[in-house]
Each structure stands twice: as C-alpha cells, then as structure tokens.
Amino acid sequence: MGEDSGQPDELLVTSGNFPAPRLGRLVLLAALLCYFSITLLNILSSHASVAEVTAAILCLVAIFGLQLLHSRPGAQLRSVRLKTLTLLAQALLTYLPLLVFRTQWGSMAGFLAGSLLLLLPPRQAWLMYGVVGGSMLVPPLLSDLGVVETFYYVQSTLLTGLVVYGLTRLADLIRVLHETRGELTRVAVTRERLRFARDLHDLLGYSLSAITLKGELIHRLLPLHPARAKSEVEDVLTMSRQSLADVRSVASGYRDMSLREEISSAQSVLSAADVRVDAQVRVGQLEQELDTVLATVLREAVTNVLRHSRATYCEIAAERSAGQMRLTIVNDGVTAGYRDTSPHSGSGLGNLQTRLGAVEGALTVDQDAQTFRLVARVPEQRGSHGASAVSAVDRAEDGRSAA
Known part of the structure; x- marks a missing residue:
C-alpha cells in the first residue's frame, strides 16, 4: 500500500512483508x-546529593x-552552524556529569558518538567517534577500575554509538x-x-472512424x-462487435491482431469511402x-x-526485403492546411513509433504536395528482444509522462 492509513497491521508491515517506516522509528525509540x-537507574542508585541527582536527570533528559x-x-x-551548536551542547551535557558520576553515567557518551556519525562527514565522523571512545x-x-572493567x-x-547510528540509518532506509x-x-x-490509452486509440480509432463512415454511407x-x-x-454490426472485442482485449492485455x-x-472500409485500394501482400507466415x-x-x-485526407487512391504493400518486414501505405488526397477539427484528434503516429521501437523497428513518414507515404520496417531477426522491447516502451512512456 502506498500511503500510511493508520491501520494496525500497517504499523508492522507493508506489502511484500517489509517493515513500515513507523516500526523502524519505534525500534529506534x-x-x-x-x-x-x-x-x-545508575544515577538514582548513586550516593550523590539530591541537587547532583536532579542536575544529572535534567542533563539526561x-x-x-x-x-x-x-x-x-x-x-x-541542516546547516553546519545548527549541527555544530547542537553537537557542542550534547558534548557539554555528556562530559560535565562524568566529573561526578564517572562510570555510573553509563553509555551517554555513546549517544554523542552516534550523533557524530550521523551529522558529520564520514572521515571526520569516524575520527571523532574514535576520540569519544x-x-x-x-x-x-x-x-x-581494572583493565577488564575499563575495556x-x-x-x-x-x-x-554504533547501535544509535545503525538503527537511525535503518529507520531512514x-x-x-x-x-x-x-x-x-x-x-x-x-x-x-x-x-491503455495507446491501445484504445490504436484499436478503436479505426473502428469508430469506419462505423461513422459506414453510417454516412447508409x-x-x-x-x-x-x-x-x-x-x-x-458490416456496421460486425465492426461494432469487433470494437467491443477490442475494448475487452485492451482491458485484459491481450491484443493479438x-x-x-x-x-x-x-x-x-476504404472502398465504402470511394477510395480505390491496391493491396499487395507478400510476407508469408508472421x-x-x-x-x-x-x-x-x-x-x-x-x-x-x-x-486527415481527401484520398481517392490508397496503396498497401507488405513484403519481405533484405531480412526485414516492410509495410508501406501510400495515399493521395493531401490537402494543404487540412486537419481533423474534432477534439482529441489523437497521437497515432507517436503510438506507432512506440510500438515499432519495442520490436526494434522504425517508422518513416514522407509527404509532398499530393501524396502521403508511411513506411514501417521491422527486422526479422531481433537480438535481445525482450530487454529491448521493455526498454524501448519504458523510454517512450517515461518521455510522454514527463511531457
């Protein structure tokens, strides 16, 4: 789960059985x-005066x-000045009670050693850690006291010092x-x-355009x-059923075409739009x-x-050539300044570049005064296919997300 909702079980673990941040802080505390x-307890059991015990407890707190x-x-x-002031204050509060309580002051110097490791640069921190020890x-x-007690x-x-430093860093981690x-x-x-947006555009853009065109023709x-x-x-009913199947395929992740x-x-569809079609397919089994x-x-x-065009002719050619698959679509009817005025007219060519990049392919678009040519090339033999596909899609999607 992403955010701390305050539920009792989340206090102990997060998804994947990793300890939650709150548990790390509680262990440190x-x-x-x-x-x-x-x-x-050492202070309270000492034979010091009430004033000394009171002062020691205040220092301890x-x-x-x-x-x-x-x-x-x-x-x-935090700023170097603030860290220096707080470390100096901790050092004074650590060493002054030693004059009275000595070994009964316990491990408070260890707190100082841990703070030095936490706040100072590594070289200075470990040097000062050794000095405190x-x-x-x-x-x-x-x-x-004897050697054993001193050691x-x-x-x-x-x-x-190591426990304080380690538990703090662990909680941060x-x-x-x-x-x-x-x-x-x-x-x-x-x-x-x-x-989902890319697949929905690629699968349904064509179907809905075709249904609209067929409706006008009817x-x-x-x-x-x-x-x-x-x-x-x-035909419209068939396309509608196919569109429904496409939506289901997008939702389930299966998009075989x-x-x-x-x-x-x-x-x-193009014939229904009075566009003459010349299709040549020489690809074999894919x-x-x-x-x-x-x-x-x-x-x-x-x-x-x-x-996006006023085409009267469209040529579709799919063929194998020089170890690669090539799909070419050429149409006439390019009109200067023409564009689809409907809202959200789409980002189809960007989607296609993402898909072709995932299989180490390339997309080429060429346009002149009368014709528009789109060529997709994909090598038949693709090395490190899986990693390439994932990285290509990730790079494209990361870029689009950042945009």
Whole structure:
C-alpha cells in the first residue's frame, strides 16, 4: 500500500512483508529509551546529593531530546552552524556529569558518538567517534577500575554509538524504501494508463472512424438502394462487435491482431469511402507479435486516410526485403492546411513509433504536395528482444509522462 492509513497491521508491515517506516522509528525509540532508563537507574542508585541527582536527570533528559533531534530524518541536511551548536551542547551535557558520576553515567557518551556519525562527514565522523571512545578510558582510571572493567566501559560506549547510528540509518532506509515502493507503484499505474490509452486509440480509432463512415454511407443509400444499405448495416454490426472485442482485449492485455485480416477490413472500409485500394501482400507466415504490430500500423494509417485526407487512391504493400518486414501505405488526397477539427484528434503516429521501437523497428513518414507515404520496417531477426522491447516502451512512456 502506498500511503500510511493508520491501520494496525500497517504499523508492522507493508506489502511484500517489509517493515513500515513507523516500526523502524519505534525500534529506534525503544533502543534509546533502554539506554536512557539504564543510565537513569545508575544515577538514582548513586550516593550523590539530591541537587547532583536532579542536575544529572535534567542533563539526561536534554541529551535524550538532542539525540531524538539528531536521529530525525534529514538531520544531516541542516546547516553546519545548527549541527555544530547542537553537537557542542550534547558534548557539554555528556562530559560535565562524568566529573561526578564517572562510570555510573553509563553509555551517554555513546549517544554523542552516534550523533557524530550521523551529522558529520564520514572521515571526520569516524575520527571523532574514535576520540569519544578513547576519552572513556579516563572515568574507569579515575575510579581505579581494572583493565577488564575499563575495556568494557570503552567497548560499551563504542557499541552504543554504533547501535544509535545503525538503527537511525535503518529507520531512514526503511522510510526511503517505503517511499520508493510507493513511487514505483505510481509509475506502474501511469505506464498502465498510457498503455491503455495507446491501445484504445490504436484499436478503436479505426473502428469508430469506419462505423461513422459506414453510417454516412447508409444514410445516403437508404432512399435509393435499400438492399445495399442493409448490407452495409450488417458490416456496421460486425465492426461494432469487433470494437467491443477490442475494448475487452485492451482491458485484459491481450491484443493479438492479424495483418491479413486488417488489410481485408481496410479494403472494405476504404472502398465504402470511394477510395480505390491496391493491396499487395507478400510476407508469408508472421510471428504473432510482429503480425500484431504491423496490423496496428496499418489500422492507424487507414484511420489517418479516413480522417486527415481527401484520398481517392490508397496503396498497401507488405513484403519481405533484405531480412526485414516492410509495410508501406501510400495515399493521395493531401490537402494543404487540412486537419481533423474534432477534439482529441489523437497521437497515432507517436503510438506507432512506440510500438515499432519495442520490436526494434522504425517508422518513416514522407509527404509532398499530393501524396502521403508511411513506411514501417521491422527486422526479422531481433537480438535481445525482450530487454529491448521493455526498454524501448519504458523510454517512450517515461518521455510522454514527463511531457
């Protein structure tokens, strides 16, 4: 799930059984409270005066607050001046009580060591971390403790620093991971929307244009040629059923098409629009993906002929040549300044470039004063096909999303 909805189960895990950011912060807070309580118990069990105990508790609370500040997300991005002031304050609050409580001050120096690792550049941070650890040799020596106790005190300080640093970074990492997963989910949704829009345009643009054209033809034929009008109505019903199947195919992700079937359909539709069609197909058997891509190119090209030209002639040629498949659609009727005035007239050529790029193909468009030529080329042998297809589509969709 993308956002924190405050549900109890989301406190523990997110999708994929990754810990939620709130859990990471709670683990860090629990660890800090454990160190805080141990030191508090040491102070309360000491033989110091009430004033000294009170001052120590106030220092302890202040250190705890500063540590929470230093462990907050983005603390290392604050100004150098602010970080310096807070680290100096934590250092004073750490070392002054050592004069009275010595080893009973517990691992508060470990908090300082962890804060240094969190806020300073790596080289300075690790150097100062070592200095803080080394400084903890003094309290055991002043208390006449043995080597083992001295080593334990130094090691405990260094370990506390690593725990504070590690748990803070882990909590930050969990938060970044959670945000990244949410962003990847949004990107996936955006890509799927683009895929759906592209497929819907490619599949239905042609069908709806053809149905509109057939409807206009039926309107003209009804008074004089009712029998032919009835035949055209049957064609419209067939196209409507196909459009419904296309919508279902887009929704389910299955979009297999046949170039030969599309050429046959294009001949029927263009003929109904009084466009003379010359179709030549010399391709043999095509693999399904390539067949679908070329059929999509043809469908979009025919849609453009119907919507963006005043064509009287259209040539369709599909052939194998020099190790590649080539589909050529040429039509006349280019009218200067003519464009489809309907809203959302489409982005068909951009969609076709995306599809052809996914199979390592290329689209060429050429136009002069009278003719419009569209040529799609796809190599029969395509290396690293899967990775190329994915990367091509992703690049195209990312660019379109950014636009």
